[in-house]
Amino acid sequence: MYKIVVLIKQVPDTQNVGPDAMNADGTVNRQALPAIFNPEDLKALEMALQVKEQNPGTEITVLTMGPDRAAAIIRDSLSRGADKGVIISDMRFAGSDTLATSYALACAIKKIGHYDMVFGGRQAIDGDTAQVGPQVAEKLNLPQITYAEKLVSLKGDTITLTRRLDNGVETVEATLPVLVTVTASADDCRYPHAHRLLKYAKAAPEIWNADAIDPEMERLGLKGSPTKVKKIDNVVLAHKDAQQVEPTEAALNELVAGLMKDHIIG
Amino acid sequence: MNFYTDNDSLKFHLTHPEMKKIAALKERDFADHGQYEDAPANADEAIENYDRVLQLVGDIAGDVIAPNAEEVDHVGPHIDNNSVVYAPGTQQNYDVLKQSGLFGISMPRKYHGLNFPYVPFIMTTEIISRADTGFATIWSLQDCAETISSFADEAIKDKFLPRIYEGASCSMDLTEPDAGSDLQSVRLKATFDEANNCWRLNGVKRFITNGGADLHLVLARSEEGTNDGRGLSYFVYDRNDGGMTVRRLENKMGIKGSPTAELVFNNAPAYIVGERRLGLIKYVMTLMNDARLGVGSQSVGLCEAACREAEAYAAEREQFGQAIVNFPAVRDLLLAMRARTDAARTLLYETSRMVDTYKAYEAKGKLEGDERADYKRASRTADILTPLLKLSASEFANRNAYDCIQVHGGSGFMKEYACERLYRDARILSIYEGTSQLQVVAAMKGIANGAYIAKIEEYDARTIHSELEPLREMLREATENYKVLAEMANANAETDYDFRRMQTDVIASIIMGYLLIDDVNRQLGGDDSCKRSFMPSARYMAAFARAESVRSVAMAKAYSK
Numbered sequence: 001m002y003k004i005v006v007l008i009k010q011v012p013d014t015q016n017v018g019p020d021a022m023n024a025d026g027t028v029n030r031q032a033l034p035a036i037f038n039p040e041d042l043k044a045l046e047m048a049l050q051v052k053e054q055n056p057g058t059e060i061t062v063l064t065m066g067p068d069r070a071a072a073i074i075r076d077s078l079s080r081g082a083d084k085g086v087i088i089s090d091m092r093f094a095g096s097d098t099l100a101t102s103y104a105l106a107c108a109i110k111k112i113g114h115y116d117m118v119f120g121g122r123q124a125i126d127g128d129t130a131q132v133g134p135q136v137a138e139k140l141n142l143p144q145i146t147y148a149e150k151l152v153s154l155k156g157d158t159i160t161l162t163r164r165l166d167n168g169v170e171t172v173e174a175t176l177p178v179l180v181t182v183t184a185s186a187d188d189c190r191y192p193h194a195h196r197l198l199k200y201a202k203a204a205p206e207i208w209n210a211d212a213i214d215p216e217m218e219r220l221g222l223k224g225s226p227t228k229v230k231k232i233d234n235v236v237l238a239h240k241d242a243q244q245v246e247p248t249e250a251a252l253n254e255l256v257a258g259l260m261k262d263h264i265i266g
Numbered sequence: 267m268n269f270y271t272d273n274d275s276l277k278f279h280l281t282h283p284e285m286k287k288i289a290a291l292k293e294r295d296f297a298d299h300g301q302y303e304d305a306p307a308n309a310d311e312a313i314e315n316y317d318r319v320l321q322l323v324g325d326i327a328g329d330v331i332a333p334n335a336e337e338v339d340h341v342g343p344h345i346d347n348n349s350v351v352y353a354p355g356t357q358q359n360y361d362v363l364k365q366s367g368l369f370g371i372s373m374p375r376k377y378h379g380l381n382f383p384y385v386p387f388i389m390t391t392e393i394i395s396r397a398d399t400g401f402a403t404i405w406s407l408q409d410c411a412e413t414i415s416s417f418a419d420e421a422i423k424d425k426f427l428p429r430i431y432e433g434a435s436c437s438m439d440l441t442e443p444d445a446g447s448d449l450q451s452v453r454l455k456a457t458f459d460e461a462n463n464c465w466r467l468n469g470v471k472r473f474i475t476n477g478g479a480d481l482h483l484v485l486a487r488s489e490e491g492t493n494d495g496r497g498l499s500y501f502v503y504d505r506n507d508g509g510m511t512v513r514r515l516e517n518k519m520g521i522k523g524s525p526t527a528e529l530v531f532n533n534a535p536a537y538i539v540g541e542r543r544l545g546l547i548k549y550v551m552t553l554m555n556d557a558r559l560g561v562g563s564q565s566v567g568l569c570e571a572a573c574r575e576a577e578a579y580a581a582e583r584e585q586f587g588q589a590i591v592n593f594p595a596v597r598d599l600l601l602a603m604r605a606r607t608d609a610a611r612t613l614l615y616e617t618s619r620m621v622d623t624y625k626a627y628e629a630k631g632k633l634e635g636d637e638r639a640d641y642k643r644a645s646r647t648a649d650i651l652t653p654l655l656k657l658s659a660s661e662f663a664n665r666n667a668y669d670c671i672q673v674h675g676g677s678g679f680m681k682e683y684a685c686e687r688l689y690r691d692a693r694i695l696s697i698y699e700g701t702s703q704l705q706v707v708a709a710m711k712g713i714a715n716g717a718y719i720a721k722i723e724e725y726d727a728r729t730i731h732s733e734l735e736p737l738r739e740m741l742r743e744a745t746e747n748y749k750v751l752a753e754m755a756n757a758n759a760e761t762d763y764d765f766r767r768m769q770t771d772v773i774a775s776i777i778m779g780y781l782l783i784d785d786v787n788r789q790l791g792g793d794d795s796c797k798r799s800f801m802p803s804a805r806y807m808a809a810f811a812r813a814e815s816v817r818s819v820a821m822a823k824a825y826s827k
Contacts (some may be wrong), residue, residue: 192322194367194380198304198315 002058002154002176004048005109007120007136008041008077010070014125015039022234037073040121042189044182047151048119049081049190055154059083061112065093065104071205078200079192085205086112092210095222098127102135104220107213109140117159118179122147133181144179145172149186267332269393270324273570275608276389277317278785278796279615285313285385288619291626292383302375316386322366323390331359332397338523339400339687343478345512350478350525359401364433373411377427383622385615388563392614395567396574399691400521402567404476406560410436410483413553414502417540425537426481426502437479438557439471439503439529440550446473447704449485449546450495454531456486456538465501465538467509467531475698477527478512480505483553484536485545500545501536509534520690555648557699558656559621562614565659565695568688569607572666575685576600576673583675590673599669605806606666608785609778610659612800616781617655620648650717653700653708654774660695661702667692702767709770713752718773719745725780731790734783737808741779744808747815748772754822763825768818775811782807 012033014021020032045062052058061084062077064070074085088108096104109118118140123130130146137144145161149169152160157176162169164185210220218224245255259265270276289312290296296312298305306312334355341353352360363369372387373379387409395402411430414423430436445451454469467486471477482503489497503510509532516526540549577600580591590596623644627633633641670685671678678685696702712718722745730738751772755765782804789799 191326191362191366193365194319194322194371195304195378196367197318197322198380201314201318 001055002051002116003114004051004058004060004117004119005112005115006041006045006048006060006062006077006082007105007118007133008045008062008064008073009038009121009124010035010064010066010073011038011124011126012036035069035072037076038121038124038126040123040125040182040184040186041073042121043184043186044119044121044180045077045080045082046187046189047148047180047182048117050151050187051117051154052081061086063088063105063108063112065089065096065101065108068207074205075200075203076192078203079197080190081193081196085203086208087205088208088210088213090210092217092221095225096220097225097227098129098131098135099226100220100222100224102132102139103224104210104213104215105132106136106139107215108208109136111208111213116157116176116178118142118177120179120181122181122183130181133179137179140177140179142177142179143174144181145174146181147183148180149183267328268321268324269327269332269396270320270389272324272328273393274796275611275798275800276320276392278788278793279611280313280316280320280386280389281793281795282615282619283788284619284623286310288383288385288622288626289313291630292381292622294630298375298381304380305375315380316382316389319368319371319380319382320386320389320393323368323393326359326362326366326368327393327397330362331394331401334359335398335401335523336684336687338398340522342522343515343525345478345515348512350476350512350515350527352525353523356401356404356523359398360404360433360435363405367431369408369433370411370427370431372409373415373427373431377411377415377423378431379411379427383626384559384618385622388559388614388618391560391563392567392570392611395564396571397567398523399564399568399571399688399695400523402564403521403524404435406557406564407436407438407476407479409556409560410438410481410553412556413483413500413549414539416552417500417549418502418537419540422502422537422539426504429481434480435476435478436481436483437474437476438553439474439477439482439484441473442470443472447701449550450498451493452485452487452498452546454484454486456488456499456501456536457490458488459535462535464535467501467503467534467536469531470513471529471531473516474527474529475524477515477529478505478525482510482529483539484531485550486536488538488542488545495546496543498545498547498550499542500539500549502539503531503534503536507535518694520687520693522690554699555621555652558652558705559614559617561695561699562610562617562652562655562659565663565692566607566611566614568663568692568695569603569610569659569666572663572670572685572688572692573600573603573607575683575688576603576666576670579677579683580673583677596673599673601802601806603666603669605803605810606662608800608803609775609782609807610655610662612781612785613651613655613774613778614659617648617651620644620651624648646717647721650709650712650721651777653705654770654777656700657696657702657705657709657770658774658778660692663692663695706767706770709773710766713766713769713773718777719749722773722776722780725777725784728784728787730783730787733790734786734804737779737783737804740808740812741776741783744772744776744779744811744815747812747819748776751815751819751822754819754826758822758826761825761827763821765818765822765825768814768821772811772815772818775807775814779804779808779811 013036023029048060060082062082065088120133147163148161149164150162160173286309289309299307338353338355371380371382459466484501488499511530513528627641667689785800786804
C-alpha cells in the first residue's frame, strides 16, 4: 500500500573499540573496526517493517551511500523484511560532508520515484551529526519528524508518532509524504527471518553511480562539501567540565556571551 | 554476544569431513534446488546455509535467551484458565524464534522447514541450552515434527507440520503416574469413536514437559485387554479440539521455566499416527533415541555454560594478590571441565552424524552398492553411541555444574551467580528421557555382542600424527583393562555389586578419547576452524579413560567370587 524508503548506513563499530581504533592523527582507523549496520538505522527499518506488517502490500526500499561492501547491510535489511535495496556508489561521492551526502541521497530518492515515507536513524555512530535526515527533508521539501520513538497510528495519509525529547514525550501528527528520523529508544529491529536469510545470502543489490541519480555534479563529494576539517583533537570531558544552565533568559544570555567570548560560536 | 561465533568448536564439528556427504544425502543430491529459493545447489552451499542459520540462532541465544534466563528461573510458568502461561521471558524467547521462522527447521521445505539435518539442528539445541537449559527443552520438542513426518499419513502431515513452522508448540505425552521408566504399563485409553470417525483419549499423563502445548503426541492403549507394549498406539492431539485439562504444574528443582504438567484427557479427539500397536515398540523408540540425542545436546550446552562461568570467574577473582586461575588447584578444575565439554561434544556430533546418515538412507528408500553397508554402519553406530552419549554428557554436565560452584567458592553457593541455576538445571539431565541407569541397560546389547569393541578397533586402526601415539597407547591399555573387566563380569553373573555401570563408563571414556584424538589429528593436519587446540582435552580424556579402567578392574576384583 505505502512506499517507504529507509536510509541506512554501514559504519565502523565505534561502540566496541579496541586499542588500535584511532590513528595517531586522531582520525578513525576504519580497518581496525568491524563494519556494522548503524544501530539507529536498524530501528528506522523496524518502524518501516511495522508499517508493512500493519499494511500488507507496503514496499520498503533501503537506500545507502557507500562503497560496494555496503551490500552487507542491504542483504541484512532484505533478510529482515525489506523488499529492495539500492547502493549509490561512486568515487565522485568521496569526501562528502552532510550537505553533499543529503543532496546525493535526495537525488536518489527522487529517482526511486513515488514514496510516502522516508525513514532514517537519528544519527550515525561514526559522525554523530544528526544532520543528514533533516537536510534530506529540506531538499525534498518534506515535513520532518525527528527523534521519533513510536508509531502511534497511520491512517490514510496521516501519520502519528511520538517523539522522545529531553523533557518528555511529544505526540505529533503529519501528512504524508514525510521524513522521519528514529531515535535510540525506539523498538529494536526484529531478527532476520531464516528463509529470507538464505534466500538473500548472495543477493546483489542495485548499484547506482553518480550519473544514474541525475545530480548537479558540483554539489557532490568534496566539491559540494563546505565543511573543512582543519584539525582534530582528542578531548576527554570529565564530569567537572560540565555546567548545568538554568532555563532562564538571564542564564541563557550569559551562556551565549560565554560561548562567544571563547570563540566557540559567533 | 553470539553463542555460535564465540565458540568455534561448533564450526569445527559443522565442517567435519563427513558433513558434505550428509548434506548431499539429506538434500537428495540437491533436488530442491531451483524449486525453492533457499535450497542449496551443492554441499558447500548447504553447509554455508547451516552456518548462517546457526549465526542467527547464536545471536538470539546470546542477546535474548541468555539475558532472560535468570528472570525466567524466578518467575516460571503458571496456569490461567486451563492454559499454561509461560514466564514473560520464555514467551519472548519463543516469539523471537517464531518470528525468525526457526521452528521446524528440520522439516521438509514443502512444510516450510529448512530441511536441516540433525547436526545443525542439534547445534541449535546446544547453543540454546548454553543460554537456558530449561528453554532448550521447549525448543527441542519441535522434533515431534520428525515423528509426524516419518510415520504419520499425508493428511496428518499436511494438517500439522505447517503449524509447527507457524510456531505451534509441541509436547510428547508418555509418562503416567504408574508408567515412568516402564512405559509398557501405560494405561491412558484410546477408543475408536465410530459415530465421529475419530479416536478418543481418556486418562492421565504426568510430568509432561511443555504440557500446555498446542500439539501433543500421546502414547495410549488402543487394544483393550492388552497389558504390554504391543497394545499401545501413538496419537496426535490438537489442543484446539478441547477435551484436555491441565490439572497442575510441578514445582521443580531446576529448569523452572519449562512447564511440567499433569494432564487429564476426557474424551479428547485424536488422530492415530502410523499403525496401531506400533506406538511404543516402533514410534516411541525412535522418538526416544532422538530425545536422548536432544538431552545430549542440552547437556553439552550446559557443560559449556559451566566452563565459561568458571573460567570467567577464575580469571577475575583475586586471592593472595593474584587471579585464582593461577593456582594449580583451580586450574585443574578448569582443565577437567573443558575436557569433559570437548569430550561430550565430540561424541554428540559423532552420534548426530550417524543418525543423519542412516535416516537419510532410510528416507531414500532403495539403496545401491556401498550404500547398504554404509547405512548399516551408521545405524548400528548410532544405536550403540546414543546411550553412551546420554549417559556421559548428562553426568558430565552435572559434574561441570558442581565444579563450577567449586571454582566460585562461597560465592557459588549464593543465589547471585548463574552457577547456582546451572547446578539445579543440570540435575534432571541424567534422569529424564531415560535415567543413567537405563542407559546402561541400553548399552548392554553392544557390550554383549562385541559391537563396542569392534567400534574401538575401527577407531584404533586410523592413521594418526606421531605426537598422538602416547595418547593412543593409553587408550589401548584402557581397552585391555576393559577386556579384563568384561571377563570378570561374565564370570561373576551374581555379585553384590553390578559391574555393568563401570563397563559402560569405561567404554564411553575410551570412545570419547579416540574421538578427541581424531579431532586433534584434524587440527594437526591443518584444520584451523577452531583456534583452540583440543590436545589438552584429548590428553586428559585418554588419561581419564585409563585411570577409570584401572579403578574399575580393582573394584570388580573386590566383588568377584
